Amino acid sequence: MITLGFVYVLAGLTFALFAALGVADRGNPKRFGNAAFWGLLALSMLGGDALGDFGNGLLVLALVAIAGTGQIGRPPGGDVPPEVQAERAARHGPFLLLVALIIPAVALAGTFLFKWLPGLADPKQATLISLAIGVLIALGVGMARLKPPLLLPAQQGRRLLDAVGWAAILPQMLASLGAVFALAGVGEVVGDLIGTAIPEGSLFGAVLAFGLGMTLFTMVMGNAFAAFPVMLAAVGMPLLIKQYDGDPAVVAAIGMLAGFCGTLMTPMAANFNLVPAALLELKNPYGVIKAQVGTALPLLGVNILFIWLFAF
Amino acid sequence: MLVLIGILIIIAGFVLRFNPLLVIMASALATGLAAGLDIAAIIAAFGKAFNDTRYVSIIWIVLPVIGLLEAYGLQQHARSLIGRIRSGAVGGLLIGYLLIRQIFAALGLTSVAGHPQTVRPLVAPMAEAAAEAQNPALTIAQREEVKAYSAATDNIGLFFGEDIFLAIGSILLMKGVLDGYGYQIEPLHFSLWAIPTAIAAFVIHSFRLWRLDKRMRAPAERGA
Numbered sequence: 413m414i415t416l417g418f419v420y421v422l423a424g425l426t427f428a429l430f431a432a433l434g435v436a437d438r439g440n441p442k443r444f445g446n447a448a449f450w451g452l453l454a455l456s457m458l459g460g461d462a463l464g465d466f467g468n469g470l471l472v473l474a475l476v477a478i479a480g481t482g483q484i485g486r487p488p489g490g491d492v493p494p495e496v497q498a499e500r501a502a503r504h505g506p507f508l509l510l511v512a513l514i515i516p517a518v519a520l521a522g523t524f525l526f527k528w529l530p531g532l533a534d535p536k537q538a539t540l541i542s543l544a545i546g547v548l549i550a551l552g553v554g555m556a557r558l559k560p561p562l563l564l565p566a567q568q569g570r571r572l573l574d575a576v577g578w579a580a581i582l583p584q585m586l587a588s589l590g591a592v593f594a595l596a597g598v599g600e601v602v603g604d605l606i607g608t609a610i611p612e613g614s615l616f617g618a619v620l621a622f623g624l625g626m627t628l629f630t631m632v633m634g635n636a637f638a639a640f641p642v643m644l645a646a647v648g649m650p651l652l653i654k655q656y657d658g659d660p661a662v663v664a665a666i667g668m669l670a671g672f673c674g675t676l677m678t679p680m681a682a683n684f685n686l687v688p689a690a691l692l693e694l695k696n697p698y699g700v701i702k703a704q705v706g707t708a709l710p711l712l713g714v715n716i717l718f719i720w721l722f723a724f
Numbered sequence: 725m726l727v728l729i730g731i732l733i734i735i736a737g738f739v740l741r742f743n744p745l746l747v748i749m750a751s752a753l754a755t756g757l758a759a760g761l762d763i764a765a766i767i768a769a770f771g772k773a774f775n776d777t778r779y780v781s782i783i784w785i786v787l788p789v790i791g792l793l794e795a796y797g798l799q800q801h802a803r804s805l806i807g808r809i810r811s812g813a814v815g816g817l818l819i820g821y822l823l824i825r826q827i828f829a830a831l832g833l834t835s836v837a838g839h840p841q842t843v844r845p846l847v848a849p850m851a852e853a854a855a856e857a858q859n860p861a862l863t864i865a866q867r868e869e870v871k872a873y874s875a876a877t878d879n880i881g882l883f884f885g886e887d888i889f890l891a892i893g894s895i896l897l898m899k900g901v902l903d904g905y906g907y908q909i910e911p912l913h914f915s916l917w918a919i920p921t922a923i924a925a926f927v928i929h930s931f932r933l934w935r936l937d938k939r940m941r942a943p944a945e946r947g948a
Contacts, residue, residue, distance in 0.1 A: 416779060423782045453781070460775040466764065469771025473749070480746040492795045501797025501804070508798045515786060516831045519890050523912055539911045540779055543786075543891045550789045558796055568791025572835075573784055578745055583893040584780040585748045587900025589734075591773035592752040592766070594904045596727045596759035633738035637894060641901050642731050649905055660907045664898040665887065665917035672883040676876075680739070688839040688875035692848055699872035700879070707880055707929045714924045722917065 414533040419544040424457030430570040433563070437486075445483025446574055449475060453581065472588070479578035486574040490567075504558065511554045518546030583637055590641035594649075602646035610651070616720055618651040623716035626667050627674035634680025636671030643667065658723035666722070670715040676708040677701060730755030777900035783891050790835065802828070802836040803846055814854040814870060815937025818877045819930045821847050825881025826922060830888035838882075839875060848874040855940045866940060873936055877929065884925035887918035 431451035437443045452475055460468055478484060501508070522542020526533040533541045551565060573580060593599065610617040625647055629639035648667055652658040675681045679701065689700045696702070730751040737747030749770075756766030790798075809820040825837055835841070848871045855870045856862050886892050895914045902909055 419782055419785075420778060423778075423785050426785050426788065456775065457778060457782075460778060463771075463775070465768035465772040465775070467771065468775045469767030469769075472771055472774050473767065476745045476749045480743045482743075494800075497795070497797040498800050499797075500795075501800035504796050505801035505804065508793045508796055508801055511789070512793055512798060512833055512836075513831060515789065516889060523890070523910070536908065536910070537779075539890050540782060544782070547785050547789055551792070554789065554792050558792070560792060560795070564795060565788035565792040568795050569788035570791075572787045572791050572794075576784075578743070580784060581781055582744055583897040584774065584777050584900065585745055587777040587780050587897050587904065588770055588773035589730075589748050589752050590901035591776070591904035592755055592770055593730065595769055596730070596755045596761070598727050598730065598755060601725060601727055602731070629735070632735060635738060635744075637897055638734060638738055638744070640894075640897060642734060644901055646731075653905075653907075660902055661909050661913035662917050664902060664909075665895075665914040666921060668894055668898060669884065669887060669918060669921045672887075675883065676879060684879050688843060688878070689872070691839050691844050692871045692875060694868055694872060696868065696872075699868060700875045703869070703872040703876035704879065706932055707876070707925070710928050711884075711921070711925055714928070715921055718920055718924075722920070 413531060414541050416534060416537045416540060419537075419540050420457045420460075422544050422548075424454045424459075426566075426569070427451070427454035427457060429566050430454075430573055433566060433570050434574070440486050442483060442485045445478055446486065449478050449484050449578070450573070452478075472585075475578075475581065484574075484577050486571075490571050492568075507557060511550050514550040514553060515543065515546040518549055519543040522546070586637055586641050590645065593641060593645045599645040599650045602650070606647055606651070615656050615724065618647060618656065619716055619720045619723075622647040622652055622663070622667060623670040623712065623719060626671040627677075627712055630671040630674030631678040631680065634675070634678055634682070636668060636675055639671050639674070640664075640668055643671075652719075652723065656724060658719075662723035663719060666715050666719045670712055670719075673708040673712040673715065676704040726758035727755050729758050773904060777903065780893070780896040780900045783893060783896065786832070794835075799836055799841055802833075803842055806837070806842055806846055807850070809850075812854060812857060813937055814851050814858065814940055815933045817851055817854050818847070818873060818933045818936075821874075822877050822881045822926060822929060822933070825878060826885035826926060829882050829885030830922070832886075832889040832892065834882060834886050834889075834892070837878065839878060843875050843878045847878065858937075858941050862940070869936070870940065873933065877933070880925055880929050884918075884922045888915050888922055890915050 427450045431447045434443055435447035452471055456471055519542045523539045526538035527535050610621055625643045626639055630636040648663050652663045653660050679686055685701050686697055689697050733751040733754055752770050753766055809817055811817045828836055851870050851874045887894055890911045895911050898914050
């Protein structure tokens, strides 16, 4: 039976390959930092279960130390020249889109297939296993038709991942922080505090506090991912899910989207709001935010309403 | 009460733009200490959680495929598809782009479009040209507005499309955090619950783009 272990091996080998190619990249002054970062991640994927809890903790500390001291990065460049891409796109365009669609199609089909035919793969992890299979199929089909140099996918993949940098493990770090919050009982404490602010027994008040909290925290931090573990610990888990028995999938999914409404309204999310204004040479650096507020506010109201309607 | 220090550290750290990984680690250590755990126990607890949530970071295995396809011109192909939106009207053009952006993002193809890839070279100039054709006396302020709406449409299409894809970072983050509380939920459930909001975002923003279109047709009365 295929388990998540198969996916971790695949991910571990991918990161190990990125690390090996990274260390060979003499043009990059930060090549050792990059290689160490992806190498440690490869170790985590391949051998995390053998490291023990404290060993994994030390591995995380090492990752944080490498990222926190600015040891990872890369100079720009290394992509295929635009003229070559344009010429290839003219020849292969529709095929490229087809290959790209293989991944979500297999992920979705596998999710249902593995539930329908139990015993082939761990049904609890059907989506992630199917995603990995989809990646392998897409890569195989793409390589067979395009016949690129053998290492081209790995080199280009590494280039993309190096551009993401330490942010690649941000969601995993925030999920882990959520677990520490849960262990320390943060939710209970905030829940008690918020409980005094929300009228006793008011379900709608609690939903409102959760939705607005996601938006406001996101606006302050510029990042809905960071707001999520905080607001879930504070309001989502103790009140909406535990006390009022709300559907956790709805609370989480639509709560996150309420946070995205906050992303549309804050200069702290510079990549989305300030960089494009500069790129388009707008006179008002907040012009993009101004154009978004009128969509973000009504959509926030809709999200709060949706949680209230669908979760309970 | 003391355990709330972790939340304060997260907020202050992100606002002050420290490296987020450092901020998260500091928050975890402070929270654990405030709850009476010793350092070794906190490191072990964080290490266990990190190991248990490794699936959150497996999305990066798609990068070799994306890298291969982009080297062979996937972005150019996406651009030529967007360039084929046949609408003389600025509203229709941006509504078409919104739809394409949402669909691409929902299929996990978040990087085939974006501000440097499509908005600056393609969508903003096309929108500006359409507005100009509608109203030859377009003011500078109106041009700015059309360009700002082009960027806004890209953001909205991305944000409210990507969460429909089964294995995007935010979905796996939700799965990871809820796992920490003992709730095991399939990514598909989060994906499905992103669809109502995706539709609402399309409707609301399309309405605003239609209003923009009408504003661009009216002769400019104010402004420079």
